[in-house]
Amino acid sequence: MRFTEGIISDLFWKPLKRFGDDRGWLGELFRQDELPExxxxxxxxxxxxxxxxxxxxxxxxxxxxxxxxxxxGNFELxxxxxxxxxxxxxxxxxxxxxxxxxxxxxIPPRVIHAYKNSADGPGIVYNFPxxxxxxxxxxxxxxxxxxxxxxxxxxxxx
Numbered sequence: 001m002r003f004t005e006g007i008i009s010d011l012f013w014k015p016l017k018r019f020g021d022d023r024g025w026l027g028e029l030f031r032q033d034e035l036p037e038x039x040x041x042x043x044x045x046x047x048x049x050x051x052x053x054x055x056x057x058x059x060x061x062x063x064x065x066x067x068x069x070x071x072x073g074n075f076e077l078x079x080x081x082x083x084x085x086x087x088x089x090x091x092x093x094x095x096x097x098x099x100x101x102x103x104x105x106x107i108p109p110r111v112i113h114a115y116k117n118s119a120d121g122p123g124i125v126y127n128f129p130x131x132x133x134x135x136x137x138x139x140x141x142x143x144x145x146x147x148x149x150x151x152x153x154x155x156x157x158x
Contacts, residue, residue: 001154003092008081008111011093012036016070016102029068029126030104039106041066041128048124049073049117055125056114057147057155063131065107067115071099073123078157080112098123112147114157 014034018027035041049055057078069075079093097103098119107113117123134140147153 001090003080004090006088006091006093008079008091008093009086009088010108011079011111012039012104012106014104016068016104018070018102027070027102029070030066030128035066036106039064039066040130042130042132044126044128045133046124046126048122049075049115050122051117051120054114054116054148054157057112057153057157058114059112059145059147060109060131060143061145062109063129063143064109065113066104066128066130067107068102068104068126068128069097069115070102070126071124072121073117073119074098074100075115075123075125076118076157077105077113077115078155079107080155082112083108083110112155114148114155116157 016027018025074096075098077095077097081088081091083089115125131143134142147155
């Protein structure tokens with residue numbers, strides 16, 4: 001399959017602001033009144049990614065991810081829209097986000113996503129998904145299709 005470079009529909013992008021002084025900086029990650037109607041955060045986690053490392057590509061069947069790329073680090077975020085019936089099915093979108101361009105992005109189910117730490121040092125990403133990992137009490141299967149496990153995957157990050 002060939003992908004068309006473009007803008008994927010139904011993603012939610014919100015530039016984040018950092019406010020700094022001689023002590024460091026502070027930045028709001030999100031406010032409930034600024035998130036899309038109906039999106040409900042159910043858990044939160046942070047991940048640290050080493051320089052040059054790619055996380056993903058993977059997708060979720062039911063879960064939306066709410067990533068905050070605030071720094072440290074800059075990330076190349078790659079998205080592939082493979083949602084049946086989507087107006088942008090087959091579109092690939094690549095964005096640079098992180099300390100140079102702080103951003104919150106909500107990625108709906110079935111949009112395949114990966115990010116690569118493009119910085120010289122470790123990078124931090126925060127996620128506030130709308131589903132619990134492994135469901136209540138961690139008793140359900142993980143809602144994740146991991147394309148990075150397939151060496152012949154069409155979803156490649158350079």
